[in-house]
Amino acid sequence: MPIVSPFSVNPLVDGRQSDRAMLVRRGVQRLLTEMGMHVLPELCLATGRRADLVALTRQGDIWIIEIKSSIEDFRVDRKWPEYRLHSDRFFFATHPGVPSEIFPEECGFILSDGYGAEIMRDAPEHRMAAATRKSLMLRLARAGAARLLAAEIAGVQIAALDGESE
Numbered sequence: 001m002p003i004v005s006p007f008s009v010n011p012l013v014d015g016r017q018s019d020r021a022m023l024v025r026r027g028v029q030r031l032l033t034e035m036g037m038h039v040l041p042e043l044c045l046a047t048g049r050r051a052d053l054v055a056l057t058r059q060g061d062i063w064i065i066e067i068k069s070s071i072e073d074f075r076v077d078r079k080w081p082e083y084r085l086h087s088d089r090f091f092f093a094t095h096p097g098v099p100s101e102i103f104p105e106e107c108g109f110i111l112s113d114g115y116g117a118e119i120m121r122d123a124p125e126h127r128m129a130a131a132t133r134k135s136l137m138l139r140l141a142r143a144g145a146a147r148l149l150a151a152e153i154a155g156v157q158i159a160a161l162d163g164e165s166e
Helices: 019-034 071-076 080-086 130-153
Strands: 038-044 050-056 062-067 089-094 108-112 117-121
Touching (some): 019 108, 038 130, 050 130, 062 080
Parallel strands (some): 062 089
Antiparallel strands (some): 038 050
């Protein structure tokens, strides 16, 4: 085992996420997994934007969840409307310390305490264009496979997830 590894301890944490945002993310990931979805954090989209969480439902729908850890975090973010073009449903997620009233009514809303989460307001459906869907599905598959390979190279044990229980 080399003393120096080219891989960080967690390649999905690049220092831009606050501890609070990571707790929100953990709770949301747990919720979505319980709902039977597969979730990929920090996915770069074709526009160059990076989605906090992208979830794939069993039916093949794609949700994007944008995590906001504070009022200021939401206030300075002007890129979130672009995420609607890359998802069938768009949600904001935050923790109880951020007032829910600041988030637009036309978006879904998830409240997370770090251990779990709850959908407080469902997101309206706005279906993606077929070409965008295909491109995003390929992006999800390639990113997921690349992350699995990186984990394997780093010596992380991964359980097989290819068989789903219905």
